[in-house]
Amino acid sequence: MEPQPGQEKPHLPPPSLWPIGFAIGVVCILVGLIVSWPAAAVGVVLTVIFGFLWVRDVTTGYRRRDVGVEPGVGGPESATEGAPAIPADRGEAAMPPPERGETFSRNVFLEGATLGLGGVITGIVTVPILGFAIGPVFQHQHHEEIDLGPISNFKEGQYVVATFLSNASEGEISRRTAYIRNNGFLGTKPSFTAISNRCAHLGCPVQPNGPMFDVKKVEQHTKSGPVTLIPTLPAGGFGCPCHGGQYDQEGNRTAGPPVRALDRYEFYIRNGRLSLGKTYSVAHVDGAGANAKIQKYRLTGPGQHVDGVEQLLYPLQPPS
Amino acid sequence: MPGKRSRKEEMMRAAQYPLDWLEERSGLIGGVKYFLFRKVPRDSGWWHTLGSATLTAFLVQLGTGVILAMYYKPNPNGAYESVQHITNDVTLGWLVRGMHKWGASVFIILIFFHMARVFLFGAYKYPRELNWIVGALLLPTALLEGFSGYLLPYDQTAYWATVVGININGTAPFLGPFLASFLRSGSEIGGDTLSRFYSLHMLLLPGAIIGLITLHLYLVVRLGVSSPPWSEEAAGRERDEAPAPRGAGLVSPAPRGAARRPADG
Numbered sequence: 199m200e201p202q203p204g205q206e207k208p209h210l211p212p213p214s215l216w217p218i219g220f221a222i223g224v225v226c227i228l229v230g231l232i233v234s235w236p237a238a239a240v241g242v243v244l245t246v247i248f249g250f251l252w253v254r255d256v257t258t259g260y261r262r263r264d265v266g267v268e269p270g271v272g273g274p275e276s277a278t279e280g281a282p283a284i285p286a287d288r289g290e291a292a293m294p295p296p297e298r299g300e301t302f303s304r305n306v307f308l309e310g311a312t313l314g315l316g317g318v319i320t321g322i323v324t325v326p327i328l329g330f331a332i333g334p335v336f337q338h339q340h341h342e343e344i345d346l347g348p349i350s351n352f353k354e355g356q357y358v359v360a361t362f363l364s365n366a367s368e369g370e371i372s373r374r375t376a377y378i379r380n381n382g383f384l385g386t387k388p389s390f391t392a393i394s395n396r397c398a399h400l401g402c403p404v405q406p407n408g409p410m411f412d413v414k415k416v417e418q419h420t421k422s423g424p425v426t427l428i429p430t431l432p433a434g435g436f437g438c439p440c441h442g443g444q445y446d447q448e449g450n451r452t453a454g455p456p457v458r459a460l461d462r463y464e465f466y467i468r469n470g471r472l473s474l475g476k477t478y479s480v481a482h483v484d485g486a487g488a489n490a491k492i493q494k495y496r497l498t499g500p501g502q503h504v505d506g507v508e509q510l511l512y513p514l515q516p517p518s
Numbered sequence: 519m520p521g522k523r524s525r526k527e528e529m530m531r532a533a534q535y536p537l538d539w540l541e542e543r544s545g546l547i548g549g550v551k552y553f554l555f556r557k558v559p560r561d562s563g564w565w566h567t568l569g570s571a572t573l574t575a576f577l578v579q580l581g582t583g584v585i586l587a588m589y590y591k592p593n594p595n596g597a598y599e600s601v602q603h604i605t606n607d608v609t610l611g612w613l614v615r616g617m618h619k620w621g622a623s624v625f626i627i628l629i630f631f632h633m634a635r636v637f638l639f640g641a642y643k644y645p646r647e648l649n650w651i652v653g654a655l656l657l658p659t660a661l662l663e664g665f666s667g668y669l670l671p672y673d674q675t676a677y678w679a680t681v682v683g684i685n686i687n688g689t690a691p692f693l694g695p696f697l698a699s700f701l702r703s704g705s706e707i708g709g710d711t712l713s714r715f716y717s718l719h720m721l722l723l724p725g726a727i728i729g730l731i732t733l734h735l736y737l738v739v740r741l742g743v744s745s746p747p748w749s750e751e752a753a754g755r756e757r758d759e760a761p762a763p764r765g766a767g768l769v770s771p772a773p774r775g776a777a778r779r780p781a782d783g
Contacts, residue, residue, distance in 0.1 A: 335699040339706065364706070371594040371708050400685040402678055439683060497705075499698055501689035511691040518705040 214255040221250035240346075296474060344474040345420040349373045349388065351427055352380040357447070359410065359428045362474075366423035374474065375403060376463055376474060377436065379447075381488040389488035392463035393449045394477050397438040398456040401500040404445065407434030419472075448483040457503050459483055462492065476518075481505040481512060552739075557747040564741060565639070568632040575625040576727065579663075582618040584722060590670065592716035594709045597672035622664055629660055641744040649737040656730045659723055666719035669712065680715070681707060 212354045226241025344362050352358055357379045365372040374395075381389035395403045408431040416427040435446040444453040449460035459482055463474035481493040482503050495504040541547040558566070589608055591600040604611040633653065636642055642650035669680040684707070688698030703710035 203544050332700055334704040334710065335696055337704070339704050365708075370706055372706070374676060400682040400689075402682060440678070499688035500685045502695065512695060513692065514695070516696050516699040516705065 205436075214252060216248050216252035216255055220245060220252055223248055299339065300472050301357075335516050336415060341476050342422070343466065344422045344425075346378070346422075346425050346427070346472045346474060347416075347418045347469055349380065349472045351367050351418075352378060352390070352472065352514045353429070354380045356380065357406065357430050357432050359406065359430050362425045363423040368468050377406065377430075377432070378465075378472070379487075384488040388467055390465050390472065391448070391487065391490070392465045392474060393436075394461040395436075396461055396477075396500060397440065397501055398451065398458045398460055398479075399438060399441055399443045399454065401441035402438050404436040404438045404443070404460065405430035406430045407431045407437045407444075448486050449480065452482050457501060457508070458505070461497065462494075479504050533698055553735075556739065556742065559749060560643045561746055561749050562743055563746070565635050565746065568628060568635050569738070572625065572628040572632050573731065575628050576731070578617060578621045579625055580724065582614050582621065583724070585614050586618055587720055590716075592670070592713045594672065594712055597670065597712060601671045601673075623665060624692055626660060626664060629657060633657070639744065639747055645735070646744065649734060649741065652730055652734045652737065656727060656734065659726050659730065663719060663723045663727070666715045666723065669715045670719065672712065677707075680711075 223241050223244030227238050230238025230241050247395040338468045359376050361375045363372050364374045377393040379391040397404050411429040414429045437444050443456040446452050459480040461477045461479050466473050477497050479495045484491040497518045498504050503509045544744050589604045669676050684701045688694050703714045
């Protein structure tokens, strides 16, 4: 009868020192490949010789028993009879029968210790990783004022498409566009309208509904990087190419899906130069130009209501 | 000719020896056989292949994606150029990219076909509800793969579609703004957004899909394939079939009617 798989004793190869020589040969090859070809050749010779000796040693048991059969075919089935049985005083059989209380308390302790320690280690590893992943959500991003150059480039009453880098170190990815109009003076202070081109629906870039005067383009290099100013006449206000949102010249929604008016930039005038600060959200603008009354809110993502009942859906905003 | 036959038998044994060796130490051969050679209802047909087709589409995405990752550069200044390089310069790059791009749609479409089949056959009912739930988790994970992969070519379409997609997430009540901020990696889209999407697209989401598919298949193997609704065999009734031949070899099944081994099972 053939032995059943479960009853077979493991066949252990006899102890052999040849693998050490084999390993030295492999190392010689690897070192020789870098250092010198003769050393590699010596390594090949060593590897072949010791490999042969090792294989011969390991297969002694098989070859002795199965003369005439193809090597390797005789397999473990025929080689098992020679292996010694595991004595009864070793392995599982040597274990004393468990005593109830003691065994279980130790088991429970070890189980708890393993789980608890594993939990602590998992926590120690996971918390910083998660923090690393979601950290940016809770961090304020650095905003630099954007220098758009001298205000003499902004003709009174004319909209200008200003493109600039919001963060020159990040490069082209930070390119932004604002629609800026010089409203003249309000009393003694100069007044500007600086509208962000980010649509209040889902953030596509709104376009002026009217001609752009490319021949009057002004390209300049300020401390904020390259700034381009192109005069435009948005007679029909602004429109979004993505889903058709429409706005008037003050950025108020006139049609389409947007939920509020276009965002605006804070602006400053320093030494006769116009610079843009942070953006803020606008629910609605009453009036026009220098006399406009802007219902200003903190910057909110596109598509989110800043006023009315719907603002209750967005009670918290991540820092911007 | 007895001599010749024994020679052939010896050859068979020699060929089977490595497989038997593997089986004895790992049980893998038996495991694979258990996984692949399952009994299915007599009247299961082509409709039941939609799941494997979906799996195949996913494997194509895995293979082509790994190769695309060898050439793709996930930084805002190099992403578009590297995709152009893949399409125009790399040998067969146009083909591999095309397989990945169109295969993505095939994957999603097949998911919906597979889901429709399971729904219309009522195969989601007891005891397979959990497998439907796993599938319902696989669907959004696969859709997220599509969303995160869409940004990677980094052309105008990719950029603005992602802007809109992220802002749609932002309009979800209460946590939406934070979700959008997480996807953007801050309040503005920038270089970190691209590498974040790349990481999600090629590490986190595929890992999740592989895990969920493993669970999905485990349940399929455990619960078996359901009969189609027009099956004439009453569900759950014992079938009087001939018992499976026992005593098969580890690798190749014994011939029909072979004598059973006494100690086997």
